[in-house]
Amino acid sequence: MTTATKYDRRIYAIMNDRAAAPMYATATRRRAVIGAHLLLTVAGFTAWATTIFSDARWPLFAMLAVLPLWTVATGVINGATRGLLELRTRMLDERQLAERDRVHAGAHRITGALLLLGAVGVGAAGWFGDVRVEGLAAPVLFAALTVHLLMPLWVAGLRIQDDPAED
Template sequence: MTTATKYDRRMYAIMNDRAAAPMYATATRRRAVIGAHVLLTAVGFAAWALTIFGDARWPLFAMLAVLPLWVVATGAINGATRGLLELRRRMLDERQLAERDRVHAVAHRITGLLLLLAAVGAGAAGWIGGVQVEGVVAPVLFAALTVHLLTPLWVAGLRIQDDPAED
């Protein structure tokens, strides 16, 4: 077994710091944080897409305004999962490794379904709706990549159980 590095120990301490625990102490609060994270991701993505694929520059400022809130929400989810997806394998026990594998499997199935729906939707938009599919390919692919990267975090946050109540 590989020994933990200074970086590993620091990340473990950050991910297991319970200072922000009231933010995600209950399943309802975790769902709210994940919902906010999904919403902030969608707003940030829309602002990015409007900046890149449109002529407007104001969405860039909206994206910059959303970013700090998104980072806090990401940190809250990582704190709730105690770094399940962020820590290296050597810092997790067998139960956590098994849970990480389950989270990735569920996220993979969700992402696969969303990719299928996006492909069918883009094809239908071009075939039935007369939409220039070439114009939507880049944003759809980037949205798919974004969802692919964040779905494990959302799934892990939704699967976490409440901490046992203290006596």
Template sequence: MTARETPAPAAAPTTYDRRMHALMNRGEARTFHATAARRRLVVGAHVVLTALMAGSWGVAQAMDRTWPLFVMIGLLLPWCLATGILNGATRGLLELRGRMLDERQRAERDLIRARAHGITLRLLLGGAFVFIVLHALGDRDVTVSLSYALVVALAVHWLVPLWLAGLQARDEPAED
């Protein structure tokens, strides 16, 4: 084996990596995601909060008003809390760098990302079909709707892996 064929050594965890790992594995919020039913409830709340935030932004754009943006700002704190609970439930599976995960966790993360990619692809294909039909009918100004749909598609692409990971997370083993 030559020098070019030797694999590069794995990068050692940085201070940031250790700090994020400790943050994602804290136990204070464990009661919020201790069971599968609670995790489903948090995922559902996160989906609803995301939809409300996207809807308020869409209303602000469509009506040219600023009050829906204040609604969006008001929803930001509960949305962040739900995101933190989901990250805690998954122990930072999607947030931590690969060097902080073991082989099982990396495989699980890859599987979740692949499933999320498939879901997002189907949603984008459905959205593209709707816009093609709307454009063919000529009843709507598609450019305004398209900009909103692109922002929603970005949010869905970003959040579906977190939602799937939250739904697929396993219960913690009972402590003796």
């Protein structure tokens, strides 16, 4: 059995710090944070795509404005899940490992369905819309990668149960 490193203990302490617990204490608050995280992700992605595929530079500043808010929302979700996806395997118990497996499986199913919809959408745009799909490849692939990386975080945040009421 591997022992916890100093890094493991530090990340565990950060992920289990209850100082921000009021931000994610209820399911409604967690859903609001996840919704805000989703919207901030879309805003950042849109700003990035606009910067890459046009000559405009203002979206770069919009992306830089969104990044700190997105980072805080990510931290709140990680705190709500107590680091379920961030902690190394050796720092999780059997129940947490099983929950992480369920989260990854659910996220995989959702991401697979979204990839199918994206492929059908790009194909339909090329077939029926007379659109050059080569121009859609980069943003669609980047969006798919973004969703693939963030979906487990969103699913984990939605699956977390409220803490039991104190007696």
